[in-house]
Amino acid sequence: MRPDVRPGRGAPENRTPTRFNLKVREADGDWLDAREEQDGGAPPLRTSVTVEHPKTIISRNQSPDVGFDRSINPYRGCEHGCIYCFARPTHAYHDLSPGLDFESRLFAKPDAAKLLRAELGRRGYQVRPIAMGTNTDPYQPIEAKWRITRSILEVLAETRHPVTITTKSDRVTRDIDILAQMAAQGLAGVALSVTSLTPAISRTLEPRAPAPRKRLAAVRRLADAGVPTYVSIAPVVPGITDDELEEIVAAAADAGAIGVFFLPVRLPFEVAPLFRAWLDEHFPDRAGKVMHIIQSLRGGRDNDPDFFTRMRGKGPWAALLRTRFERAVKAHGLNIEKRPLRTDLFEPPQGDQLRLL
Template structure:
């Protein structure tokens, strides 16, 4: 059983071999063996590397997601959520989807300038831009880097619609921009709250803000007129599924207009990391959890198929959906569709001059 690191989600730095990348070998330094010698893991510090991409808008044509474009100001995420489906993306950098993903981060300080140039291209058609689709735009390093804020400033200037998904109450820092955008029908925010139990939240998403702080952020956003969702995702069988009704209730009390949930997904390298996490933190029910997940996912750790990968299938998945729907009706949520405007968009002022 791996030793958990304080305030980290993954219990190991498992290698990825999907891209034929070389394995990382120990350099023989005595520090590599300190865990075995001292009986405790050494401190793991977060590092940030500047990334200089040539474009910043990512496109997708997935039928399972309600947006076709997104921006990710950062790669990797210090929140350390063990279930994060974005973990495997770190393997593209020859880094582990485990501890590397949450401690060796990449920042894109040119994001706003790149966005301005892309919005200025002839023929660009505005549709809602999604932030937080891969890694959290308000993870702790946003406090100093402020890349997410710079992106929102460009979107506000051009009156471009925006959606944000985050686990952080830091989003309320930008209410001075988001509230005026929301008043024009240009902004919506989704706060993710997986569990109300601080002990569970502290292991499943160790560096994310306390669940009560997130619900307080929902209240601040709603009071400021921002259309606000709560995502009860992912639901983990035998660990958080008993909280569905209470989470829906608390979301309604905080002023959310919509809620949704997704069963836990374990793509690629996430599955072995999740199993190691279960063995460390929930050894009494690890087998039950994985058996239920496989039941929901057609006998596999993960179902990659469109239309079913986000919902799950079988009696367990149907039971969760039924419980969720009853709770939603009880609290009067999801009564109306939140639609953002795209007709107000105007290209960045003077953008053509900046390109030449």
């Protein structure tokens, strides 16, 4: 047992990364909950939220293998605690650990809607769909209090701006009133991420994310409301969740999803040692096998950062996963209907004076 392990958290360690030559920081108790240790184990972590005041809210990218060129992240860090999260290394920029710090020391951007309104109102703004949930989850637990994601959606609905959302949370159905209205205009689509249908595995991989059955129920509610809804099987972890691939595709179809997609697990930077420690902690009987398969998918490395192959994987294992996935998709009649989002309805936000006229 590692001394950093905490009940209900994903990462088994909390070491500061060495990429930036920072001093390694071990758990020292200053970020632990004030409660006394229970049952002889370490106390749970207390989640803290720091207010952040960025100057802009739309992030842009030019990645050739990403299907969007702009995104919004209302939060930094994510309380869901998914061990495989490729966003974990971003916490290192704050001199925080991509381990437990990433899932317990969060940042919120309450001015997001105000910033978005200003950016959409700039002369020459070119409309393309804004992606949410591309780095950290916009519907993680703190959204219930902060409601930053909803405030962003309100601006997008007002200006008729297209948006896509990816989330692991059924909390997305809280905003079904806005999403259904936008979907009726061809302006919104939602993807629910489902990595496993086995509760024990899901609790280990994603300790604070809603149960898989709740996510599938959210797919049904969104679909019934007319929102184009997809299921993201991301990531597929070989030796842990790959045997459920066909079952998840079938469950997605039963829930009313119009499409599904999958991605093999990625382990960039500090995620790789965290994932190895997680395997040693929870699956010591197969840790070596899992890493061997991952390396076969990634050209002999823990991670492949190259464009295109990083999303698909390489070699026989990648080909086998694609074949199984394509057969399951065809059997259930998914990925046939295409619903591109409209960009021709956009209306720039009006100033306060014009609203009075």
